[in-house]
Amino acid sequence: MGDPAQQVRDWLDSYDTPHACVATLLCDRHPPDTVALTEVDADMRTRDLTYGELATRSRRLASGLADLGVGPGVRVATLMSTGHDLVVTMLAIWRLGAVSVPLFTALAPSAIAHRLDHSATHVVVCDAEHREKITAAGITATETRIVVAARQRSCPDEVLLSELEQAPRAETPPVAVGGTAPFILLYTPGPVGYPRAVPVPVRALAAFHAYLVYGLDVDGDDVYWNTTDPGWSYGLYFGVVAPLLAGAGTVQLRAGFDAELTLDVLASLGVTNLAAAPTVYRALRASVKSLPPEVAPRRLSSAGEPLTPDVAAWAQDVFGVPIRDHYGQPELGICLGAGNHPEVAVEPAPGSAGIPLPGWRVGVIEPGTETEAAPGDLGQVAVDVPNSPLAWFTGYAEPARGDVTAVQRFSPSGRWYITGDTGRCDTSGQVYLASRDHDVIVTSGYRVSPFEVESLLLGHPAVLEAAVYGLADEIAGQLVAVKVVLQQGWSASVELEEQLRSVVRRGVGEHAEPRQVDVVTRLPRNASGKIQRGRVRRL
Incomplete structure (x- = not known):
């Protein structure tokens, strides 16, 4: 692939431009016959969606959403399970230059109401199974247009997703919003205060692409599955956005987590590249005695919390390949870890979280200062922004009403993004985490x-x-x-x-x-x- 630093610059040159169009980058430029997404039901039925089908469906839906007043900068929330409808809806939102507000389907109605109110959402799209949460949240169609993926209306004011997608309309051309414009507004819990709203600009696509390649090592021959729900950053950035950006196929399971079902998906689809939270690997260890021969992944990755040595040893023994642990935050993507790609592969030292991935420089600074701590000394884990070309976060969206909690993410000069985690760094650049994001x-x-x-x-x-x-x-x-x-x-x-x-x-x-x-x-x-x-x- 060449020099990783040059590749990072090339991605930035492509995605951080005034002419960057998310729909083009994630869909329209890819071969139409290539499979974009394989949807798997709990009964193991599978359905493929090609890039051509994704383009056609999202174009139709975009025209329907435009009739509801959706356009550049307008915020559209999704309360949807994984699968074709979710991805089509997100592409339609981005095709119009609008901003997607993903909602985790397990959220309580009051948490949903807070996010919809804070984000000033204009349209919310939901599955039929989650429609009652919108009502319980006090959202009415007179305030926010409600689009439901259902066969029939539950109230006269709501709109059916199928009607928006299938009604004949003039096609709405894709909107280029540019690299600095947000295309996602993602809410993430912090240790104090209300959930924070993270605006994700189009230029962040370079960071997502870099992790897909160097962290996960997803290639054109992989059957790739990220098991994390797309209501959370790891599942959204690297289970939806990054695979589409790279023109790769990805798997989405429309069912709750179950260890045996996970094993069935791995075997029947021949998954070769698996990314999951440590809890998935722990659950597999607790229930799986031996793997069927069809389960033969070449790459395993983990993120979201530190991977313990016992789980790592079990995976190496059972799968025959190591789990590579990765570190990041919703405000960063993934910036640190043991990369799977051969060009960046470094064996992590025991207890290490790894080294910075291409495009990032991560260090440890003395608390309350901008001075880097001596090797081995405990301090604040921080990203060196001027020397991290893939860094894209500049600040949270405006605070919610009543939230007086100050969130200080940058050092006074702006040089360092402060993760909130503590750790130390050795002379080789490997980072060792001591605690994660205070009390989260x-x-x-x-x-x-x-x-x-x-x-x-x-x-x-x-x-x-x-x-x-x-x-x-x-x-x-x-x-x-x-x-x-x-x-x-x-x-x-x-x-x-x-x-x-x-x-x-x-x-x-x-x-x-x-x-x-x-x-x-x-x-x-x-x-x-x-x-x-x-x-x-x-x-």
């Missing part, structure tokens, strides 16, 4: 903000104080757990525990539900009154 809990690959869960629990009349933390789990990696101090007159009970779990399910979603609720008499605090989470677990 990663459970089954999903990021949960302790602050968001605590805020909901404190709204219950029984709760005086609450401290949410991660509880180690062999499969999920972490489970959400909470210690609560009750108001006078309340006492612990099974009924109260279920009420508290229900508050979180309704407020955030099932993925954030506390799996362990303990009542305590007090919470440990430091001299300034801040909860000491490291001690909460030991209560």
Whole structure:
């Protein structure tokens, strides 16, 4: 492929231009007969969508969305399961120069309402199975146009996706928005405050393409599957956007996670390149005794949380190839890790998160300064922005109403993007992580903000104080757990525990539900009154 640094420059020259058009880059320039997406149902039925079919369907849908007022810069949310309809809808949005607002389908109605309100979404497209969440979120068709992928309307004001796609209309030409314009607005939980809105510019395509090639080593002969839900950054950037950008085929499973089903997909489709969160590998280890001969991936990758040595050793033994661990954030994509591509492959040292991938420079700086820490010294993991041509994040969208939490992501001069994680760097450039993004809990690959869960629990009349933390789990990696101090007159009970779990399910979603609720008499605090989470677990 040539010099990686030159290849990065070539991608930037293609994607960071005033004439960059997302629909052209992700679809129209590719051979029409090439398969873009293979959709797999829970019963293992498969359906292919070619780039030609994707172009035709997205053009028709774009014309229909244009009649609803969608155009450059307009925000369109999707609350949809993986598969053809989701990808067609996203391409139609980008064809119009509009901004996609992906919503994780497990979100609670109140969390959906917050995102739709904050993003000033003009149109929301949802599956029939998720339509009730839109109603429960208080969204009406008089405020936001509602498009449903269903056979018939549930109310007269909503629009059917099939009608928009199939009605004869003049074709709307694709819009070139340029490299600096956002094409995605992605919400991501942080350790404090409300979920943050990350505007993803078109120029970020260069970073996504680079990771697909150098991190994942996806090539033209691969059957590639990223198991992460596209409501989250890893599944969106590298399960939808990057494969389409490269003209590669990708797999999407329309079913909840199940280890045996995952094994069936790997075998029946002959997946050769698998990218998944560590929880997927842990679940496979817990249920799979031996692999059928049809399962023979040449590349395995992991991201979202650190991969433990025991899981890595198991995968090497069972699959015969190593899992390459990768590090990143929604604001970056993936910037660090053990690349799978032969041109960048470096064997990581024990405990190392790897080295910066092409187009990135990652270092460790002394806390509160812009000075790089000495090798071996603990500090803040940070991206050297001027020396990272693939860095694209410049700041969050405007804060939500009532969110007074300041998020400082850049050093005073702007040179360093501060990840919020701590670690150290050795003399060879390998980075070792000590802690991830303060207190964020990663459970089954999903990021949960302790602050968001605590805020909901404190709204219950029984709760005086609450401290949410991660509880180690062999499969999920972490489970959400909470210690609560009750108001006078309340006492612990099974009924109260279920009420508290229900508050979180309704407020955030099932993925954030506390799996362990303990009542305590007090919470440990430091001299300034801040909860000491490291001690909460030991209560």
